[in-house]
Amino acid sequence: xxxxxxxxxxxxxxxxxxxxxxxxxxxxxxxxxxxxxxxxxxxxxxxxxxxxxxxxxxxxxxxxxxxxxxxxxxxxxxxxxxxxxxxxxxxxxxxxxxxxxxxxxxxxxxxxxxxxxxxxxxxxxxxxxxxxxxxxxxxxxxxxxxxxxxxxxxxxxxxxxxxxxxxxxxxxxxxxxxxxxxxxxxxxxxxxxxxxxxxxxxxxxxxxxxxxxxxxxxxxxxxxxxxxxxxxxxxxxxxxxxxxxxxxxxxxxxxxxxxxxxxxxxxxxxxxxxxxxxxxxxxxxxxxxxxxxxxxxxxxxxxxxxxxxxxxxxxxxxxxxxxxxxxxxxxxxxxxxxxxxxxxxxxxxxxxxxxxxxxxxxxxxxxxxxxxxxxxxxxxxxxxxxxxxxxxxxxxxxxxxxxxxxxxxxxxxxxxxxxxxxxxxxxxxxxxxxxxxxxxxxxxxxxxxxxxxxxxxxxxxxxxxxxxxxxxxxxxxxxxxxxxxxxxx
Amino acid sequence: xxxxxxxxxxxxxxxxxxxxxxxxxxxxxxxxxxxxxxxxxxxxxxxxxxxxxxxxxxxxxxxxxxxxxxxxxxxxxxxxxxxxxxxxxxxxxxxxxxxxxxxxxxxxxxxxxxxxxxxxxxxxxxxxxxxxxxxxxxxxxxxxxxxxxxxxxxxxxxxxxxxxxxxxxxxxxxxxxxxxxxxxxxxxxxxxxxxxxxxxxxxxxxxxxxxxxxxxxxxxxxxxxxxxxxxxxxxxxxxxxxxxxxxxxxxxxxxxxxxxxxxxxxxxxxxxxxxxxxxxxxxxxxxxxxxxxxxxxxxxxxxxxxxxxxxxxxxxxxxxxxxxxxxxxxxxxxx
Numbered sequence: 001x002x003x004x005x006x007x008x009x010x011x012x013x014x015x016x017x018x019x020x021x022x023x024x025x026x027x028x029x030x031x032x033x034x035x036x037x038x039x040x041x042x043x044x045x046x047x048x049x050x051x052x053x054x055x056x057x058x059x060x061x062x063x064x065x066x067x068x069x070x071x072x073x074x075x076x077x078x079x080x081x082x083x084x085x086x087x088x089x090x091x092x093x094x095x096x097x098x099x100x101x102x103x104x105x106x107x108x109x110x111x112x113x114x115x116x117x118x119x120x121x122x123x124x125x126x127x128x129x130x131x132x133x134x135x136x137x138x139x140x141x142x143x144x145x146x147x148x149x150x151x152x153x154x155x156x157x158x159x160x161x162x163x164x165x166x167x168x169x170x171x172x173x174x175x176x177x178x179x180x181x182x183x184x185x186x187x188x189x190x191x192x193x194x195x196x197x198x199x200x201x202x203x204x205x206x207x208x209x210x211x212x213x214x215x216x217x218x219x220x221x222x223x224x225x226x227x228x229x230x231x232x233x234x235x236x237x238x239x240x241x242x243x244x245x246x247x248x249x250x251x252x253x254x255x256x257x258x259x260x261x262x263x264x265x266x267x268x269x270x271x272x273x274x275x276x277x278x279x280x281x282x283x284x285x286x287x288x289x290x291x292x293x294x295x296x297x298x299x300x301x302x303x304x305x306x307x308x309x310x311x312x313x314x315x316x317x318x319x320x321x322x323x324x325x326x327x328x329x330x331x332x333x334x335x336x337x338x339x340x341x342x343x344x345x346x347x348x349x350x351x352x353x354x355x356x357x358x359x360x361x362x363x364x365x366x367x368x369x370x371x372x373x374x375x376x377x378x379x380x381x382x383x384x385x386x387x388x389x390x391x392x393x394x395x396x397x398x399x400x401x402x403x404x405x406x407x408x409x410x411x412x413x414x415x416x417x418x419x420x421x422x423x424x425x426x427x428x429x430x431x432x433x434x435x436x437x438x439x440x441x442x443x444x445x446x447x448x449x450x451x452x453x454x455x456x457x458x459x460x461x462x463x464x465x466x467x468x469x470x471x472x473x474x475x476x477x478x479x480x481x482x483x484x485x486x487x488x489x
Numbered sequence: 490x491x492x493x494x495x496x497x498x499x500x501x502x503x504x505x506x507x508x509x510x511x512x513x514x515x516x517x518x519x520x521x522x523x524x525x526x527x528x529x530x531x532x533x534x535x536x537x538x539x540x541x542x543x544x545x546x547x548x549x550x551x552x553x554x555x556x557x558x559x560x561x562x563x564x565x566x567x568x569x570x571x572x573x574x575x576x577x578x579x580x581x582x583x584x585x586x587x588x589x590x591x592x593x594x595x596x597x598x599x600x601x602x603x604x605x606x607x608x609x610x611x612x613x614x615x616x617x618x619x620x621x622x623x624x625x626x627x628x629x630x631x632x633x634x635x636x637x638x639x640x641x642x643x644x645x646x647x648x649x650x651x652x653x654x655x656x657x658x659x660x661x662x663x664x665x666x667x668x669x670x671x672x673x674x675x676x677x678x679x680x681x682x683x684x685x686x687x688x689x690x691x692x693x694x695x696x697x698x699x700x701x702x703x704x705x706x707x708x709x710x711x712x713x714x715x716x717x718x719x720x721x722x723x724x725x726x727x728x729x730x731x732x733x734x735x736x737x738x739x740x741x742x743x744x745x746x747x748x749x750x751x752x753x754x755x756x757x758x759x760x761x762x763x764x765x766x767x768x769x770x771x772x773x774x775x776x777x778x779x780x781x782x783x784x785x786x787x788x789x790x791x792x793x794x795x796x797x798x799x800x801x802x803x804x805x806x807x808x809x810x811x812x813x814x815x816x817x818x819x820x821x822x823x824x
Binding site (some may be wrong): 001002003004005008028029032033035036038039041043044045047049050087095120210213214215216217219220221222223226227251253254430 | 519526527529751753803807808809818
């Protein structure tokens with residue numbers, strides 16, 4: 001306990017001074033938490049005080065700490081990265097004098113700037129160790145370099161989060177059904193889950209039929225629940241699993257799932273309900289992004305997404321004017337991850353491309369002290385994407401069993417207005433179309449028309465989905481390939 | 490020595506153990522979000538025990554009284570807080586400290602007040618340690634280390650005797666004294682802590698019988714030493730922990746051998762009589778299951794214990810087949 005208290009004291013001192021965090025301190029706190037859970041079955045009082053637990057902070061104190069963290073992050077970015085040195089020089093900005101009211105003088109960093117030259121954002125004071133590539137659903141993958149120390153911090157924070165938020169315990173087994181190239185998420189999940197003593201299975205994005213089979217199969221392991229208990233995946237791959245499960249006659253009793261964690265893509269309400277019905281367990285989504293980690297957001301029971309203030313600064317801005325979005329409006333998440341949690345790739349006012357709505361009235365939920373937005377409602381590709389965000393369209397389409405999952409759709413701007421192109425099971429689909437039109441009108445979606453297709457090739461380009469990043473097994477490659485392999489010496 | 494006081498010493502020791510065990514059974518002390526007692530913490534306690542008398546001998550008396558008063562007051566406060574609430578625990582602790590100081594004109598009053606504060610503090614400290622996850626093995630390690638230390642400090646050197654002479658009669662002196670004078674009937678704070686601590690740790694780790702045995706062994710040691718003093722076999726300070734320590738270690742070894750491992754706090758609170766046994770491996774019985782003839786060679790069998798309860802072309806389908814038949818398999822294996 002004395003050593004743990006010392007680590008907590010050193011960690012708190014580093015945070016208050018915006019100084020470097022010793023990974024060993026956070027690692028010790030995470031390990032002590034696991035030891036506490038092993039002995040007592042639950043953490044002690046005041047878990048909100050643990051790193052990353054989104055403790056309520058007095059607003060005035062939060063403003064002071066945020067201003068100081070922003071200054072420290074800007075100072076480090078200007079001193080150590082090529083991109084921000086140039087930007088601040090050109091604008092004549094002094095990072096040491098920035099405060100919250102003047103923060104808007106710092107120009108928003110577009111995603112393409114990071115994508116085009118990740119090295120321009122890497123601090124000369126850090127030792128880059130891992131290049132985490134995004135899956136590139138919006139085009140070419142974005143690369144973010146992390147140092148070894150950052151990876152250790154992230155693992156410790158993930159361990160704390162998994163043990164407390166997810167309630168993960170040694171008897172559980174987590175299946176990770178995400179793209180294997182999502183390096184950071186995969187490394188973090190594997191390391192934190194196994195540190196807790198829980199089991200970890202990397203399923204990958206294999207054929208949904210095989211994935212369902214593996215989720216259903218009894219593990220037969222001593223000390224573990226009979227089946228896989230937790231599933232981490234993207235919304236579109238979850239949709240593929242739901243489609244296969246509904247088609248294949250699977251029922252929730254066939255699985256032992258307690259929780260399905262969804263991230264990386266927009267999760268619709270109907271998909272959440274269908275997944276819970278056919279796969280079992282609670283379906284929860286959170287917000288984490290490779291570029292922003294460890295900063296992220298978690299949902300509250302009232303459906304808000306609450307953004308922690310410990311690891312970064314959230315702004316919700318109009319994607320065209322970069323002015324703050326008004327309450328009730330739709331804007332883009334612009335985020336500044338703080339030093340000392342980040343030391344390698346430094347980003348100031350990073351435009352994530354993710355769209356959210358701001359609550360029209362201040363929330364009164366249990367996490368009301370933290371900045372709140374809606375769930376991620378879509379990705380900014382132009383004004384149409386804000387007027388008709390992905391979430392609204394998926395809520396419309398994924399409630400219809402006759403629209404195959406994962407939903408294939410495209411939105412085009414035509415002279416008469418926005419047209420929604422959607423892949424359906426079969427044509428003609430007059431009844432389905434009527435239902436969709438009625439529900440779109442009732443939901444107030446500004447659509448000029450809905451056009452159904454039964455051939456995906458005939459559609460305009462559809463939204464890229466992570467579920468399409470399928471990993472093949474030898475059986476998927478066909479008999480000739482298998483034969484060649486079998487004949488290999 | 491006063492034989493009545495010597496007999497009463499065993500009674501007071503029994504009272505201290507009973508108070509602490511009652512507190513453990515009924516009162517939950519607040520815990521920090523993370524933190525469990527470790528071997529490192531035992532080492533810190535050992536260092537504290539070794540350094541305390543040496544520092545006391547080196548420091549002026551007013552400083553020593555102040556330090557002991559603050560430490561004792563804090564311990565009384567956190568002991569009473571779960572009972573009275575944080576709001577009243579501080580005034581109660583302050584009143585106890587104030588009353589002890591106010592009795593400075595009456596040596597007997599100071600002695601009695603200090604004894605009461607010590608009993609409360611020992612109840613709280615031992616509970617704090619055990620309720621923070623201190624294990625019986627930790628207490629045994631502490632007892633083993635202090636057994637050697639007590640031999641050195643009390644018998645081979647004069648540290649304990651000089652320390653006892655220094656604090657004798659002072660308010661908040663770290664010894665439970667029943668009489669005054671040059672050779673009082675008393676127990677050192679370290680002795681009392683160990684006498685109370687091991688029954689508590691044993692209760693959590695191994696259950697009621699272990700706790701009763703631990704308490705009985707402690708009382709037997711105190712009573713035996715008292716008897717030796719009454720018979721004038723012993724006439725000067727005796728290293729109680731040198732006698733008690735090995736007995737605590739022996740009990741720990743016995744229970745460990747008998748029970749396998751200690752119960753965790755969570756197991757104790759859930760009412761488990763013993764630590765959870767090692768989990769059963771379902772694969773052992775699954776290997777013994779035999780499939781009905783006529784099934785394809787490469788089919789999968791869903792197995793419960795050593796019976797096949799479902800069949801399928803894949804592990805998941807075999808499990809689903811079992812579910813359709815109303816069975817819950819514990820393993821699957823290929824035929």
